[in-house]
Amino acid sequence: MIIDDRHYDIIVIGSGAGGGTLAGALSRAGRHVLLLERGEAMPLSDQNVADVDLLRKDRYHPKDEHWFGPDGDPIAPQTAYALGGNTKIWGAVLERMREREFGEVQLQQGISPAWPLDYSDLAPYYDKAEALYHVHGKVGVDPTEPPRTKAFEHLPRPLTPFLEPLREGLKRQGCQPYDLPISWSDNQDDPSGDAQLYGIDNADTNNLQVRTHATVQRLHVNPSGREVKGVEADVDGESWLFSGDLVVLAAGAINTPAILLRSSNERHSGGLANRSEQVGRNLMNLQLTSILQKASEANSGRYARSLGINDYYWGDKNVSFPLGHIQAAGGVLQDALFAESPPVLSLVSKLIPDAGLERLASKSVAWWAMTEVLPDSENRIWLNNNQVRINYIHNNREAHDRLVYRWIDTLKAVEADPLTRVVTAEPVHPRGEAPLSVVGFACGTCRMGNDAATSVVDADGKCHDIDNLYIADTSVFASCPSVGPGLTTIALALRLADTLDRRIRG
Numbered sequence: 001m002i003i004d005d006r007h008y009d010i011i012v013i014g015s016g017a018g019g020g021t022l023a024g025a026l027s028r029a030g031r032h033v034l035l036l037e038r039g040e041a042m043p044l045s046d047q048n049v050a051d052v053d054l055l056r057k058d059r060y061h062p063k064d065e066h067w068f069g070p071d072g073d074p075i076a077p078q079t080a081y082a083l084g085g086n087t088k089i090w091g092a093v094l095e096r097m098r099e100r101e102f103g104e105v106q107l108q109q110g111i112s113p114a115w116p117l118d119y120s121d122l123a124p125y126y127d128k129a130e131a132l133y134h135v136h137g138k139v140g141v142d143p144t145e146p147p148r149t150k151a152f153e154h155l156p157r158p159l160t161p162f163l164e165p166l167r168e169g170l171k172r173q174g175c176q177p178y179d180l181p182i183s184w185s186d187n188q189d190d191p192s193g194d195a196q197l198y199g200i201d202n203a204d205t206n207n208l209q210v211r212t213h214a215t216v217q218r219l220h221v222n223p224s225g226r227e228v229k230g231v232e233a234d235v236d237g238e239s240w241l242f243s244g245d246l247v248v249l250a251a252g253a254i255n256t257p258a259i260l261l262r263s264s265n266e267r268h269s270g271g272l273a274n275r276s277e278q279v280g281r282n283l284m285n286l287q288l289t290s291i292l293q294k295a296s297e298a299n300s301g302r303y304a305r306s307l308g309i310n311d312y313y314w315g316d317k318n319v320s321f322p323l324g325h326i327q328a329a330g331g332v333l334q335d336a337l338f339a340e341s342p343p344v345l346s347l348v349s350k351l352i353p354d355a356g357l358e359r360l361a362s363k364s365v366a367w368w369a370m371t372e373v374l375p376d377s378e379n380r381i382w383l384n385n386n387q388v389r390i391n392y393i394h395n396n397r398e399a400h401d402r403l404v405y406r407w408i409d410t411l412k413a414v415e416a417d418p419l420t421r422v423v424t425a426e427p428v429h430p431r432g433e434a435p436l437s438v439v440g441f442a443c444g445t446c447r448m449g450n451d452a453a454t455s456v457v458d459a460d461g462k463c464h465d466i467d468n469l470y471i472a473d474t475s476v477f478a479s480c481p482s483v484g485p486g487l488t489t490i491a492l493a494l495r496l497a498d499t500l501d502r503r504i505r506g
Contacts, residue, residue, distance in 0.1 A: 016085025019250030020195030084196030169420030225267030301361030
């Protein structure tokens, strides 16, 4: 084993929304940071793909990476091991959690638990996150928008033209569509904001050392079992040991608990930081259903996500429990998440030529219906002979089904409106649920809480059992909001950066 002779203030494992943001912020605060990333810089040709290749090839599925699902069959996950992590393939939609979602919320199937912090604790960091990631948005349109002290610094970019009449058609049906808050860069060749651009590339390079091709195997503790004394990683096929005063896991909701479980030892026989036996449990994966609408006017099939609708977020005229969030997907040839959603296009894409796919995409409008799920201790990840196993069954299904059918009814009403000419009435709206391989919205496997007996980390992200170990990714989420987790992860990382900086300063 090669021992790195440098000792760092903080070691951050993973460079996605949490790790990349945290490493950049700590380096700018003058802290010496080592960032370990198992991937490498993603070639520009693999970013922002907008082509039929997106539907034909298993893009963004790491080679030789297989997890195993509830039936024991292998799963090839859609995930990015690269600088920037999964932010390299996200839709760059950065929404705040609603104020109510930090407390208990009565869902159709049970109570979504409260967080150990309030919206007011995170609001200043939401402001900072939106500024750091150049989020473009507009206040005062979304009826569920949480309180804010200031407007977005950047206004939304114009919609692709054919979506404007669709926005007006939705308004005529009583909906309140709004421009999704989206992270944009100023680079025309790489327009989507991500954690590499706004976290790593925005760091103080004098204080940040980045090691790529560094797959963390386990964490070693001191004799008392209370502190991490070393991080063992495979770096380009060689075993290395790194040391730092503080260690932060930010490897994602699947790999973070996997690392903790692999780090079992005499004092932590069930895995590191797992005295509560909650590491890997309470996996929540947002319910996602894609819905297709037929366009009467051709579009390019290549455009970013655009409109959001939250009129059914907290319920509708028939029910008082939350249903969830609707958003316009990106173009069929550009939305990486849509490419994972069988059976909408999975079979068709294998049978028709490229030109046929182009025509199909040009006459399609795609939507996402998104509904939260409840934590369930039986929904979990664990290790079997060092292989990642996942047990997962969606809950809160009735609420999601109601949202899907409620939205299809809305689409039919828009199509029947003679003033809305950009879409065509069809008897069937093809739809498909995102499979378990889509893990970009997974959360909850190392949840935060005040009680060390029922949670893994406290409200600051510090592991209850380990004095110098923190977690900064979606695994700490206490509940699963119906909007994406990206902005909340970034805000929590910025809050943690302040916490760690104060701790080092004493």
